[in-house]
Amino acid sequence: MYNTDFLVIGAGIVGISIARELKIRYPYSTITVLEKEASPGLHSSGRNSGVLHSGIYYPSDSLKAKVCSQGAIEMAEFCNQYGLPLERRGKILVAVNEQDEPQMELLARRAAENKIIAEVIDSQTLKEIEPEASTAIDKALFIPSTAVGDPLAVMRAIISEVEKLGVKINYNSKIVNVNISQQQVQLQNGKKIGYGHVVNASGLYADSVAHQFDVGQRYTLLPFKGIYWKIDPSAKFNIRHLIYPVPDLRVPFLGVHTTTTTDGITYLGPTAVPAFGRENYHGLHGVSFLESIRIMNLLTKQFIYNRDGFRQLVFQEGRHYFKPWFFQSARAILPRLKQEHLLPSSKVGIRAQILDKKTGRMVSDFLVESGHNSTHILNAISPAWTSAFPFARYVCDSYIEKKSS
Secondary structure (H helix, E strand, C coil): CEEEEEEEECCCHHHHHHHHHHHHHCCCCCEEEECCCCCCCCCHHHHCCCEECCCCCCCCCCHHHHHHHHHHHHHHHHHHHHCCCEECCCEEEECCCHHHHHHHHHHHHHHHHCCCCCEEECHHHHHHHCCCCCCCCCCEEEECCCEEECHHHHHHHHHHHHHHHCCEEECCCCEEEEECCCCEEEECCCCEEEEEEEEECCHHHHHHHHHHCCCCCCEEECCEEEEEEEECHHHCCCCCCEEEECCCCCCCCCCCEEEECCCCCEEEECCCEECCCCCCCCCCCCCCHHHHHHHHHHHHHHHHHCHHHHHHHHHHHHHHHCHHHHHHHHHCCCCCCCHHHEEEEEEEEEECCEEECCCCEECCCCEEEEECCEEEEEECCCCHHHHHHHHHHHHHHHHHHHHHC
């Protein structure tokens, strides 16, 4: 057994960013990060689209709004400092039907409230700056600051940085038991670690880890699978920006959109179809009987009560399992697209969406809960990658330092 001042569970972008912030604040402390996998970035942090979001989607009083735009600035600076790939592509939000106009106007107001540069452009201007896109009304919303980076490259750079500072990262280290009174965790290999303070940043397992610490019992994971298709390069699309539909702001999903990565691959997606396991990336992989029953029960309740238009979400997103229906959604923003332009892609992710069992609603904002000498990042979905550095400061300021003071 050995002891550590701070024990961070999860070496994803949130976990390693918090470890980095802790080491900056407490340079003489011992910090250990536990990662259950053999290498970092195998789940959400390494499977996201790499978009540095502007923060336009979020209400001004939300935590996401407070950290997203600043996070985009700091992540871009980090990429430039280490010579990592970063491309300032800009984002265009288009309407897929006339009913999208009020939502577009709301997003324009949120941009102003959050001090984000966004320009309402007409159809002619849209055709000039992004000839591949179309909008169902005579306007679109242009956000020039949106950029694309390489999530795995960023993670490798942060890990290299914190290891040089003395942070210890243990891979293949899955927690199987927690002793709150003795402030110890036991790993799958039998090793025990004593801690001064635990930070639970375990992503897809954050709720189950929190429950072991008697924290966040009202919250549970409701996972959604994000499937992507690639655009055939032979189709010769000239997509200059990221093209997004105006989203349904009742739910925390952004719709099928284009993302051109820093290596030049253009993806369409992701879907938001229910997943039946925390790591249910393909087929029945990552599906257990008890977990799938739990998820089915949650989905059934959501469907019956239909909070925030959940039935419509299920019908719309469920169809995206099938290429013809996915194609229809994609073609709404890319009118020149043909079904044969869509190529299968191995890119798929699971969204670690938290459900509040008390209200029956999906949690849209970041969610952090405190326990006995522990802090739990329960809901750190998009834009967590964009917001990682200021979010880490927020966690340290509002939870870890407050607990120790």
